[in-house]
Amino acid sequence: MLTYKVLLVDDEEEVMDVIEHRICWKQMGFEVVGKAQNGVKALEISEKMQPDVVITDIKMPYMDGLELARNLKQDNPDVRILILTGFDEFEYAKEAVHLEIEEYILKPVNANELSDCLKRLKDALDKEREEKLNIRKLEQYYTDSLPVLQTNFFCSLIEGRITEGEIRKFMGAYRISLPGPYFCCAVLHISENHVPDNMTPLLLSVSVQREAQERFQGKWDCRYFTYLGNIVMLVNLEGESGITRLTDECDRFCKWADRFFGAVVTIGIGKACEDLPSLRYSYEGAREAVSYRVIYGAGRSINIADIAPKGQELSMQPEDIDMNGVFKAIHIGVREDIERAVLSLVGELKDNAKTITQHNFTVMEIVGHLYRFCGNNYMKFEEHTGEIRNAYEEIPRMDKAALSAWLVGVALSISDELKNARNSSLRYLISEAKNIVRDRYGDAGLSLDTVCSGLGVSNSYFSSVFKKEAGIPFITYLTDYRMQQAVRLILETNEKSYEIAEHVGYEDANYFSYVFKRKYGMSPSKYRTEHIGK
Incomplete structure (x- = not known):
């Protein structure tokens, strides 16, 4: 059984002897670890023995009991103090409420009264100890839970579900450091069609993440977590120009992973941003870049800034209508994907539109998204509408089949212009490289x-x-x-x-x-x- 340490203090030694011998200390859960005849000596013993309970008289030479109590509380706020006092000193002692005295016991000391007092004190100490143990358990549980909490924070961050004011609060609570001053996202996609015989896809993913952490350590300040089956890497950058060096470093890692693991790793890299809320857009760009592996080949790094034609930006989709699937298919340019994305969008429109007004409003929103997409990518929407001259007036009157066919035609036309822009950009890039060779x-x-x-x-x-x-x-x-x-x-x-x-x-x-x-x-x-x- 746990025992609590007791220090007895009284200038009359026979009083301490009586207290010591009349109380069943061990049975009650206490142990007398020292005795002192004045406050000065009591402080010396207390500093050495660190008692849990001090039973002290008031009147003593050099330092009285109340002054001793004040000094004890300064050094050890958790110590419990019992005051022994004569009847004429009782009111004086009671005035010292700020000293947090546990009990006042009138002299001459009654063994039964002191035993009852110690029993109450033992119950209070046991309860306090249990609460402290519970707090430590909670702190340990919190520490053990930090990796999960941090991952949830990172996922919410790239989903854009945390307000700017909440970000720093959660970072402090979850002990996360993202110093910046620039940030970007990289998405590591591991092909499940090329898993070595001695591994499972999950084991391969864990191995790739561990190797990435080891190889990039000291070169890049990164945070890693798994999201939607991919490894996501949040990178702190010193400047925007670091993106190019990061792309080359990731490309070398992809080639190394193929040689070492036989793993086909494609790393998509988003654009750099200056604030944490914008990481959601960097993540969208990184995920978009990974999807381009069907064009440029897997097993390499793909920088979204390299893919987009010079002067063009990937449009950002509002949250009210999910156009992501359509725009992604447009960028990749596979006809079957475009048709599938459009049919899914029109099907969702049909399922969710409860009134003709709501239907027409949603159709106009879709047309508006396509119009803005063209504007953001330096194209004229009117050049892709076919025979439709006034889309806002004619499109709402179309049935499901006609609307689907028109949207597919528009999306294919936009996709072709994007391809031509990319090809033109590539031709310009190759031409400029040849000019450099010719001149230098x-x-x-x-x-x-x-x-x-x-x-x-x-x-x-x-x-x-x-x-x-x-x-x-x-x-x-x-x-x-x-x-x-x-x-x-x-x-x-x-x-x-x-x-x-x-x-x-x-x-x-x-x-x-x-x-x-x-x-x-x-x-x-x-x-x-x-x-x-x-």
């Missing part, structure tokens, strides 16, 4: 990194689209162009090989000769001899 091929520092930096795109995206459009990797194109210029100089000038090497961007003449021979099957000097001789 003689610069030994010209490389994939410098070209991407000049164009303002990530290495992974540029490498992918250049090879897709040009049919060869960019480095191969640069090397071939340099070799073409080298051949021209060999045939048109009398310059030596090391001079030609410098002209076409090679600081090492031996390496230039090696590359030339690998390309044409002979050294530059032999090439000159054979071709000029002819």
